[in-house]
Amino acid sequence: MKLNIKLFFVAFLAFIFWACEEDLELQPEQDLSPEAAFANEAAANASLTGAYGRILDLDVFGAMPQIIGDFQADNVEFIGSFPTLQDINNSSVIADNGTIRTIFRDHYRAILAANAVIQNVPNVNDLGFSEEERAQAIAEAKFIRAIVHFSLVNLFAQPYTLDNGASPGITLRLEGAALIGDFPPKDRSSVSEVYDQIEQDLLDAVQDLPEVNGRVRASTGAANALLSRLYLYKGDNTNAADYAQRVLDEGNYELAGDYTFYNALTPETVFDIAMSSIDNSRTGSGGWASFYNPAEDGARGDCPFAQDLIDAHEDGDRRFDNLTQVGDNGRIYTTKFPDVVTNADNAPIIRTTEVYLNRAEALVKASNSIQQEAIDIVNMLRDRAGLEAFSASDFASADELIATILDERRKELAFEGHRRMDLLRNGESIINGLMPGDDQTVMPIPIIEIDQNSSLPQNPGY
């Protein structure tokens, strides 16, 4: 009897310790660990794709910051009901504005996704992943990081030209420490420091980017075009003109013959954000088509033409005749983003037209004289619009020519998010008489960010 008990005990104890430790090491199935996200070339490329996926977001390049770029200027009259956007429209923004917070947050999410790629791609353990491919992936991520930092500094900081970049800029994030649960507080860099970092990222990226990459991903043309925009905003006109020329010299980019190029990947497109019916930026809060189409079409109808913009168009301007519609409310809306139903319109971020305009403006500013090449560029655009050409004698001074270039720029790039910075960097006022340097000209750092780091300086007036 005793022997039986002993045997039973031993067997039972063995049975008890049968549960293995490995059974507790379970992994999620819809998500991957950071190691798995960079385990091989395919995963690393998917992580890079994810960074693009992040900039497709409504609050990055999905229209929200871009409509601010037009209605806080003189292109759009905002008639929507969103209280947070109305505050921006009325220049009565407060630091806990929900839309501003979301824009801030989603930009930095994209930066983290890009940093994850930059940080981890060199260590991917896959022999099939060549050095060139790795360098390209890092270059594309740096492009994303640069364009997102640029979008942030434009919205949250005063223009470079105000004080040579001395104003407080934004917090630069250049590492992915957050992935491992490390959240070091970081101060805001100055505007010039931010510009320097963006410039560095783009110059690095140009080395390893391909010339052709489908027009919806980073390419040398996109990087050079963004550099020309950066230099132009900075006031470095020689470089601005130079880099614009580099883009045009590639031979991949040409002005379209008419205005049917929207939402098609033609040589007019330098860099678009690709949207599709199942993967686009539209949410209940908005989207390109949602903001810019009238309510009766199933959109929000928030952003019709401002009267000032209507008046700026001469009679017969095809940009007005071919690209507008009248809503039931009597207002005029653009037709650049017509797909209200499936929201598959691509978002235009960099176009050949802009590159030409960068060059024209930079040439005149750099030499402070009337440049024929600049006039030729203007005339190409006016010809496409069905308007008369200018000649050198039409301009009494370089400033008049610059004004005309800016005017054409306004009409060409309307509703694409450029106007606000085009006014501010030239010392002009935007909505409600705000000048560069005024408090409500720039957005506040979200209060929740200041709460986390009490030494982080807030923009004055908030």
Next chain:
Amino acid sequence: MKNVLLLFLAMSVSVVLYGQRTVSGTVTNVDGEPLIGANVTVVGEDGYGTITDFDGFFELQVPESAEMLDVSYIGYQALRLELGESNEYDVTLEESGVVMDEVVVVAYGEQTRRSLVSSVSTLDDKAVNNIPAVSPQEVLQGQASGVQIVQSSGVLGAATNIRIRGVASLSAGGQPLFVVDGVPLNDGSSGDYSNDFGGATTLNPLMNISMEDIESMSVLKDAAATSLYGSRGSNGVVLINTKQGKAGQNNVTFNTSYGVGGPTDLYDMTNSEEYYEISERYTGDPAPEDPNFFDWQDAVTQQAQAFKANLGFDGGDDKTRYYIGGAYTDDQNYIFGNDMEKYTGKMNLSHQVNDNFKIGANLSISRVTMDRINQENSTFAPLTSSYLQPPFVDAFNEDGSYARTGFIANVLAINDIGLSEFITRRTFGNAFLNYTIPNVGAGSIQIRSDWGIDEFQTEETIRWPEEISPGGYGYRRVIRDDKWLTTNTINYSSPIGERSNFSILFGQSFETALFQGTTVEGSGFAADPLRNVASAANPSITSATRTEWALASFFGRAQYDFDDRFFVEASIRRDGSSRFGPNNRWGNFWAVGAGWNLINESFMQNQTFFNELKFRASYGLTGNERVGNFQSLGLFGAGTVSDYNGQPGLRPIQPANPDLKWEQTAQVDFGVNMRIKNFLDLGISVWQKNTSDLLLDITVPESTGFSSITRNAGEMLNRGIDIDYGFDILRNSDWIFSLGGNISFFQNEITELPDATVDSDGNQFIQDPGTASQRAVLGRSANEFFLIRYNGINSETGDAEWLTKDGEATTSPVQGDRVFVGSAIPDFIGGVNFNVGYKGLNLSGLFNYTYGNLVMLDGLRFTENPASGFNRSTRLLDAWEQPGDDAFAPGAESSTVGTFAQRSTNQLMDGSFLRLRTLTLSYNLPVQSLGIDWIKNLSVYARGNNLLTITASDFRGQDPEVSDSGVNNLIQGESFFVVPQRKMYTFGINVTF
């Protein structure tokens, strides 16, 4: 031969002369069940006694001089039987009502209340079935001290929020663990069981349990009771035991009932004339002549009807016991679009193979089909839309077809021609082997191996035809949560000497659950009869997901008692969970408890005041591991958001926290149980819980790319007093009158909240994004309302006024004027039950009450808004007209008309209430005396539920018992048109053959 006969004659004569006879009979309880092993002894004569056998039958030689027999049985009142001429006596014993004799089911075992050192509340079969509850949580309301139950909504199948001894957690799950026959049930901690289409709250995961199958429920409250559940014991544990059948009988039970009912209360809304009267006052637009009026409230409500029937077979002999039962419920709520049909079946079987070896299995299957209301906080929900839809909007066009009613959808159309079906199926049960090794030392060893499963599946189908959603819309989601577990224990128990007992238990358990979900959604159907998403031209969701969880545990318990006076107990459990970070995979939880049964002390023998007196104390550690399955890992997510240009993508979604672990609660409990003068039973427990390592979503700078990380930080304190009382006022063979109840006081305070947001006054707090009214605040409770104070309508000016932070009256308050105005947590809660009976007639009832909590009725910001286009409450008719008026709504010219309905204490009111939850009048037909011996028991009853609710004088909502965020710890006591509880009148018959 003659000598033998003569001897025999002499002996029998001597027997007659010396007065011995044989007395026999049966001993049963009031339900006719035989009591096995009851003692039958002769009074006054030693040496004459016996016990009853498996049929309750006894046979005893008694001396002729014997006049009385004592019949007794544990748990029952002893009976003194007068012996007369007859030699046959059938004795019925009444339950003793002595609380200490109660057998209490505890973790991995059973104890009598007398030997219990931990704090446990129990509900027996009668307490469970007296409430026509849909699920076990409802039954606990008012019937167990320290247990706060809030019915979050009157929607059938809505989850119930339970808090055992205070608020358990902030960010992790706060519900207790439910264990049925030793199987901890799946409770939705791996994933959501229902999506947002269902009622305001999530689905009640325990809805599939049939109440008729329940034998008893135990609520384990303190650490000594729950530490054997280790990392899941912090929130308390509810043990449910199902009927097993009793030896020596075979019963067939049939119960059926039918009830009708309606809402306890609804808002009083204006009709079209009143609506236009209000419009005219504030806008000056004249009211139209003879406006159209459609009574939406009337259209969406109907009579509630509930029909139930169940049939059960139970019984057994000395080797085998069984219970087989099936139940059917057909319930239609008083709001359309909320019906439920429930089928359940149960089979419990156990068999004693030989003296040492016992096997058994319990199995339960169920299927519940529901037609579910849309989310209550939505214009698609019937009752909500009836409060928002203006009364002049008609549901029908001239030609009788359904009208398009604009922003607020035509819920009549959706209910009539749309499909919204929700089916849940559950199969759970366990099988066990029990091997007893007797005669090991002075005691025995019991080895038990138990295997259990819980398979839960829900299917949700929604289909809206062309008329509701152009092009048609279809949706289907199927989820499964499958659990299996094994528990193996070895228990040695033995008396030591004559006065002590000792037992020790070792156990091991492994539990794992797999959650899988499949969702498809699409639009663009060629025709309405095409029901399924396969026919949709535009699929918008195609998703299949899977997630898994596992828990491995070792546990042990030792108990020692001495002389029936001193009891000591210690337990320990070691849990390893897949949910915790790799640095903290395993945790240890332990508890000690002691009890002192004073009543058996020598110095207590001569007093008659106390019949029972016992002190107990316990201290221990338990945990809460209800975090997501993978919250400690750094994660990159796939899916559409990560994709770009048709390529699959991955993006960072969660930062890593390898140190993540469970929340830990240290609890101390002191209690005393007493019975005074055979009249009053009183139990008092004083307890305190310190929860540390609270799981919090700590905000991090958003410039890092994340918004928050889950960390163990934060501490919270709960303390309180639980009192259970019972008065045994009258108990004899004809009359019974008893009164009992419980009351629980508790306080909750957050003692540490690191890295929380700080407001302008320096208060640290956490606020769930789903609420704009309440916060969890350091130094205050987890549910503090933070609002602008409303000061009423100024009788001189007709303006609405609020108070600034400093207490000055103002007509234009700002967000900075918000102050702390009270908590959603009550000061005390409790219940009272009474039972009056005369022979077979019985009247019993249960009141439950809660006091000191506030509720926020968000919906009033819409219905009491004179400036909105939504429907209006009739209260707005009481508007200010001239100086000196005391009115509810502002004057027509006031500047505050547009801001009158802003969020403030105007919508916050006292949620205290007293409710008559159940009142039952029943009659037990005296079938025995009528000579119908094939029926053992027949009773009929009439029952009312929620008949009477007494609320605070300023309460103007529908139902004070409301919490539309269900089980969310950070949002309690808020309502946006939550469906109120219902009043029911039910008639039923119970018969046992």
